[in-house]
Amino acid sequence: MNRENTDLPKQRNINVQDYSIWPGWRLLMQDAGMQASPVLRRAQLPGDLFARQNVRLNPEDFFKLWKAIEAEGLSRYPDVPVALQIAKVMSSDWFDPELFAALCSANMIGALERMAKYVRLIAPMIIRAEQHATQTSVTLDFIDKTRRPPEVFLIFKLVFFTQLIRLATRTHVMPVSVSLPWTSDKINIDDPAYGQFFGTPVTASEITTIVFLNEDMQRPFLTENHKMWQFFEPSLRQRLADLDKMASTSERVHSILLEMLPAGEASMQSVSQKLAVSTRTLQRRLQDEGTSFQQVLDNVRESLAVHYLRNTNMSGAEISFLLGFEDANSFSRAFLMWTGKTPQSVRETPEQSAGNRD
Incomplete structure (x- = not known):
């Protein structure tokens, strides 16, 4: 064809x-x-x-x-x-x-x-x-x-x-x-x-x-x-609103977290404020899509962690801070739970995807 x-x-x-x-x-x-x-x-x-x-x-x-x-x-x-x-x-x-x-x-x-x-x-x-x-x-x-x-x-x-x-x-x-x-x-x-x-x-x-x-x-x-800008801006604002409406709630949460996490913010309350909904409404919408805030947060943290390990020389402490963990040990335990691998093993074998679970 x-x-x-x-x-x-x-x-x-x-x-x-x-x-x-x-x-x-x-x-x-x-x-x-x-x-x-x-x-x-x-x-x-x-x-x-x-x-x-x-x-x-x-x-x-x-x-x-x-x-x-x-x-x-x-x-x-x-x-x-x-x-x-x-x-x-x-x-x-x-x-x-x-x-x-x-x-x-x-x-x-x-x-x-x-x-x-x-x-x-x-x-x-x-x-x-x-x-x-x-x-x-x-x-x-x-x-x-x-x-x-x-x-x-x-x-x-x-x-x-x-x-x-x-x-x-x-x-x-x-x-x-x-x-x-x-x-x-x-x-x-x-x-x-x-x-x-x-x-x-x-x-x-x-x-x-x-x-x-x-x-x-x-x-x-x-x-x-x-x-001219006053004439066209309403259309652009509407397109931006339509983009948000047509994306799923989990996608929007994923996007917001990717932007907020490096600044040290990862609470459901902050994400809810960004989306202009209550935390209860956010929880319900995510549940309707078969997921939860914690699952989306874990997915984002895992993808960012793999990125930092593969592409930067940041220490475990620096990465854990960027991902919103209290300390490097908490990050290491969570990473092992997500991927079945340690952060160090992923850093030493960057060609392998940490997301490929056995």
């Missing part, structure tokens, strides 16, 4: 871990010199994907799509990184909720606030901006830390932030520093093209980060359009 003529899986509840595909992708790729058909064939996705409305892909298919974009870009422009090829043609014509919300803002500070609020419409990401004396660091994190997106997607987001501020201010703003998690040899972060685009070398780090001068963050956006 021709994969291009097949449909996406049957309609299901929206998963808060899904990524959105917007029709504007087709225009952007065409302007970048890439045809949609070969990209979708490489990704083994339907040939009319970019023509559909309200398409959301699970992480596996979304990552396959970006890897296909990377491969197609390399085949057509071997000397230009695909993220930079796309950046060359990025404009306000590419109607994407993230870009539109940002361009209507007064400056990059306001743009980041809006993107942080509505980013879940396009991806299970967390955007944070932390202002210091002279600089502002912008980090891009993911709700599900167990599935890291491909490097091509991460570098594209850093390119996106840089191109956005340049497009909106009509000024060639250069970030102070740029870094991202980098483990593969498919993307050469030492490529001079990246250094030329950003104006600074790209370095490896545990979290995707870009730093701008505060004066650049405050530069007025010439694209600011308050009236």
Whole structure:
């Protein structure tokens, strides 16, 4: 059967871990010199994907799509990184909720606030901006830390932030520093093209980060359009509400816990407040779905624990603190109960999944 003529899986509840595909992708790729058909064939996705409305892909298919974009870009422009090829043609014509919300803002500070609020419409990401004396660091994190997106997607987001501020201010703003998690040899972060685009070398780090001068963050956006934003914001708010309604309660709790746990918060009361329901209502809804708050919490803690053990050098005490345990011994006992393995054994054999129980 021709994969291009097949449909996406049957309609299901929206998963808060899904990524959105917007029709504007087709225009952007065409302007970048890439045809949609070969990209979708490489990704083994339907040939009319970019023509559909309200398409959301699970992480596996979304990552396959970006890897296909990377491969197609390399085949057509071997000397230009695909993220930079796309950046060359990025404009306000590419109607994407993230870009539109940002361009209507007064400056990059306001743009980041809006993107942080509505980013879940396009991806299970967390955007944070932390202002210091002279600089502002912008980090891009993911709700599900167990599935890291491909490097091509991460570098594209850093390119996106840089191109956005340049497009909106009509000024060639250069970030102070740029870094991202980098483990593969498919993307050469030492490529001079990246250094030329950003104006600074790209370095490896545990979290995707870009730093701008505060004066650049405050530069007025010439694209600011308050009236247009007032017209479109209700629709974006409704989409965000619909996303929450269509996701199951356990998925929403899972998502909230992934965001809250690293900050040391994991109580049912805090999650209930986030969901604007009582703890009794939350318990009942989870029970109706065949689970409980403790089960969801244990699943989140296990996935985060495996991530920290495999991808960081944090001690057991540090991990136990991030997961909300009183001490390292309590964490070790819980981990053994979840997986049948000790934290140390998982750290020493990272290629094995702690979730694969005997």
